[in-house]
Amino acid sequence: MNSKRGRIDRFLASRLQVPSKQAQQWIRQGEVLLDGERCRSVDIIINEFSRIECRGELLQSLTPAYWLLHKPAGVVSATSDAEHQTALSLLPEIAQTQQLHIAGRLDKYTTGLLLLTNDSRWSEAIAQPSASKRKHYRVTLQNPLTDAYISAFRDGFYFDFEGITTAPAELTIISDYVADVVLTEGKYHQIKRMFGRFRNPVVALHRYQVGQIVLDDSLPEGQARLLTAEEIASVG
Numbered sequence: 302m303n304s305k306r307g308r309i310d311r312f313l314a315s316r317l318q319v320p321s322k323q324a325q326q327w328i329r330q331g332e333v334l335l336d337g338e339r340c341r342s343v344d345i346i347i348n349e350f351s352r353i354e355c356r357g358e359l360l361q362s363l364t365p366a367y368w369l370l371h372k373p374a375g376v377v378s379a380t381s382d383a384e385h386q387t388a389l390s391l392l393p394e395i396a397q398t399q400q401l402h403i404a405g406r407l408d409k410y411t412t413g414l415l416l417l418t419n420d421s422r423w424s425e426a427i428a429q430p431s432a433s434k435r436k437h438y439r440v441t442l443q444n445p446l447t448d449a450y451i452s453a454f455r456d457g458f459y460f461d462f463e464g465i466t467t468a469p470a471e472l473t474i475i476s477d478y479v480a481d482v483v484l485t486e487g488k489y490h491q492i493k494r495m496f497g498r499f500r501n502p503v504v505a506l507h508r509y510q511v512g513q514i515v516l517d518d519s520l521p522e523g524q525a526r527l528l529t530a531e532e533i534a535s536v537g
């Protein structure tokens with residue numbers, strides 16, 4: 302999801318399907334309200350939370366929203382899908398009107414912490430590879446783990462398709478078949494591909510923390526809650 306920042310005249314032209322010159326004329330004539338005030342500048346930068354009215358018509362009015370879903374297996378990280386149940390469909394009715402998108406997808410059979418928001422800057426910040434946005438996973442494997450995994454995950458794996466080496470990842474062995482993995486990035490099927498290098502299929506994958514945001518033990522699968530102000534602010 303790209304940031305929704307842009308010039309107000311371009312927003313009006315695209316939203317109302319008129320030439321930019323027409324949009325600019327309405328702005329100059331005082332026909333456009335930005336956050337309740339007359340907008341006098343054609344090139345002012347707006348975002349998805351700017352309230353915009355033009356000639357008495359409300360064109361945009363959105364309040365920032367941040368949700369945490371305990372994603373069950375079998376649900377796709379999407380807001381719409383013709384075939385599968387979506388993460389958005391599990392959220393309360395109010396969320397259906399909030400123009401949410403997924404901030405950091407999980408695969409269909411991965412469970413755990415999934416974030417949804419309508420704030421594109423915030424979701425971009427979550428996606429930035431960074432030590433402060435560490436993603437924590439509990440992984441169950443088909444074959445036993447050995448200490449060799451720890452150094453391999455730390456050293457990184459070359460991914461041919463993207464032409465990159467994965468950033469150092471922390472792997473902690475919990476038991477013969479269970480490990481905790483902490484990533485600072487999110488490549489496509491990253492954990493499965495990393496264990497794939499050992500020909501060790503992932504049997505279950507569960508994300509329980511992103512940065513400071515922790516999946517509550519008390520939140521049942523399929524249930525969602527709003528993030529707290531502290532959790533929202535922790536994604537800097």
Ligand code: URA
Binds near residue numbers: 407408409491493506
């Ligand atoms: N890595 C994966 O392979 N799948 C996920 O859903 C998340 C990380």
